[in-house]
Amino acid sequence: MYPIRHPSHSLSLPLRGQNHHLRQWGRHLPGSTPLLLLHGWMDVSASWQFMVDACPQAWLDQRLVTAPDWRGFGQTRPLAPAATHPAENPQAYGSADHYQFADYLADLDALIEHLNTDLGRPAEAPIDLVGHSMGGNVAMLYAGIRPERVRRLVNVEGFGLPPSQPEQAPQRYARWLDEIRALRQGTLALKSYPSAQAVAQRLRKTNPRLAPERADWLATHWAAPDASGQWQILGDAAHKIVNPQLYRADEVLAVWASIRAPLLVLEAEADSLGQWYRQGEYTRAQFHQRLQVLPQCRIERLPEAGHMLHHDQPEALAALLQEFLA
Numbered sequence: 001m002y003p004i005r006h007p008s009h010s011l012s013l014p015l016r017g018q019n020h021h022l023r024q025w026g027r028h029l030p031g032s033t034p035l036l037l038l039h040g041w042m043d044v045s046a047s048w049q050f051m052v053d054a055c056p057q058a059w060l061d062q063r064l065v066t067a068p069d070w071r072g073f074g075q076t077r078p079l080a081p082a083a084t085h086p087a088e089n090p091q092a093y094g095s096a097d098h099y100q101f102a103d104y105l106a107d108l109d110a111l112i113e114h115l116n117t118d119l120g121r122p123a124e125a126p127i128d129l130v131g132h133s134m135g136g137n138v139a140m141l142y143a144g145i146r147p148e149r150v151r152r153l154v155n156v157e158g159f160g161l162p163p164s165q166p167e168q169a170p171q172r173y174a175r176w177l178d179e180i181r182a183l184r185q186g187t188l189a190l191k192s193y194p195s196a197q198a199v200a201q202r203l204r205k206t207n208p209r210l211a212p213e214r215a216d217w218l219a220t221h222w223a224a225p226d227a228s229g230q231w232q233i234l235g236d237a238a239h240k241i242v243n244p245q246l247y248r249a250d251e252v253l254a255v256w257a258s259i260r261a262p263l264l265v266l267e268a269e270a271d272s273l274g275q276w277y278r279q280g281e282y283t284r285a286q287f288h289q290r291l292q293v294l295p296q297c298r299i300e301r302l303p304e305a306g307h308m309l310h311h312d313q314p315e316a317l318a319a320l321l322q323e324f325l326a
Contacts, residue, residue, distance in 0.1 A: 002217035005053040006060060008046075008067075014079055015110045016103075021045070021075035022111075023067045025052050026060035028119050033128050033151050035325065036112070037067040040133030040158075042235050044074035046221035047132075050214060051310045054318035066115060070135075071107060072099055072236035074221075093236035097180050101243060104138045105145065112149060126151040128325050129261075132310055133157050143263075144255035152325050153261040156317070157307050159273055160290070162282035164246035176244040188240055193231040199223045209305070209312040218311075253293050262296040264324045266317065268305040298324075 008023040023045045028034060037048045045067035052065060069076040078094035113123040129150050131139030136158015143150040182188040193199045199219035204210050210218075223231040273284050291297050300320060305312035 002050075002211075002213040004049065004217075006055070006057070008049065008052070010075075013111070013114060015114065016107055017079050018071045018107070019077050019079050020071075020107070020111065021069045021077075023048075025065040026063050028064035029062050030120075032063055033126065033325075034115055034119065034121075035063055035065045035128045035130065036108075036115075037065060038108070038129070038131035038135030038139055039067065039070065039073070040131075040135050042073070042233070042239065043132070044221055044234060045069045046074070046218065047308075048310060049217075050314040051317050051321075054315040055322065059322055064119070068107075068111060070104060072096065072239055074234050093238070096236065096238050097183055098176070098238050098241045098244075099236075101138075104134075105142055108138060108142050109146065124149055126261075128152045128154075130154040130321065131156065131158055133307065140259070141252070141255050143261050144258040147258055147260040150259075150261040152264075153259065154264045154266065154321060154324065156266045156309055157268060157272060159282075159284075159287045160249070160252060161247040162277060163249040166246070168246055172242065172246055173244050175242050179241040183238060183241060189237045190233045190235060190240075192226075192233075193223065194229075196220050196223070196231060199231050199233075207306060207308045207311060210308065214311065249290070253290055256290070257293045259294055262324075263291075263294050263298070264320065265291065265297060265299045266309060266320065267299065267301050268307060268309045268312070269301055269303045270306040272307040 006025050008025050011022050011024065013020045013022055037045070039045055039047050048067045052060075072093050080094060112127055116123050116125045116127070126149050129139045129143060129152070131137070131154070133156070136155040137160055139153060140155055140158060143153045179188060193202065196216070196219045199222060200212070200215040203215045203219060203222065204212070221234075223233050226232050267284070271284055273282055273287065288299070291299070302309055302313045302316050310317055
């Protein structure tokens with residue numbers, strides 16, 4: 001089993017109709033800046049454990065690190081009588097049949113205000129923000145919407161989406177309605193697994209670079225057994241439903257242009273965009289072109305790593321974060 005070097009402790013925080021589950025490491029010292037780690041789509045806060053374990057104890061003794069489970073993921077559940085502990089019903093996320101991206105921004109805003117107040121800081125005091133994939137996109141938008149609240153910004157493989165055209169809107173809305181119907185009929189669901197070992201195998205199939213002992217450990221946080229003994233992914237199937245609104249790259253760039261925090265962009269040697277999109281649909285070069293609206297942007301590429309960079313190269317990632325956040 002993977003040897004935990006820096007155990008986290010968990011706490012629950014009721015915000016915006018959700019009982020948010022948070023993992024925390026380290027401690028807050030007066031004058032230090034809290035660090036928030038934002039996980040990606042179909043991931044959980046425990047995913048950051050390997051990177052945190054690569055940090056020196058002396059660094060964690062001077063910095064509070066917090067990683068939330070986004071709504072509809074991990075152990076975050078709606079504040080409703082029907083909500084149960086994931087061990088009792090791993091997929092009891094509530095009655096939502098889709099998720100709005102803007103809710104992540106509002107959740108993050110409320111979380112930052114609460115953490116600052118709880119630490120004796122002004123509610124609007126700046127924090128350091130690190131996000132992976134979807135979490136990186138949330139972090140970038142938030143840093144442009146609330147530029148005074150972010151001191152340092154790190155985007156790990158959070159590229160955004162290809163540009164869209166207005167004429168795509170009718171088809172997109174129709175697809176959204178069709179997928180909501182499929183969810184209601186039970187044909188849009190997440191796969192279950194017979195054991196934690198099977199979940200670990202699934203994680204390694206997606207990411208062959210993930211070490212077996214890390215996969216075994218992560219599997220028990222990425223999924224949980226239901227009453228029948230089947231292991232269910234700790235994510236709401238409603239997350240699979242497409243966003244009804246088109247991705248407006250021009251609007252995103254307008255928000256990015258308002259970012260004031262120094263930005264570190266970390267990308268893997270393996271080209272995720274080249275694997276996800278048709279040739280020329282959206283490329284790494286186009287992402288770099290978008291970043292030109294940010295004068296304080298530094299790009300680092302890590303070798304021998306794929307999209308789950310924090311799993312593949314946690315030591316290199318931890319070293320870069322310590323240097324950049326200093």
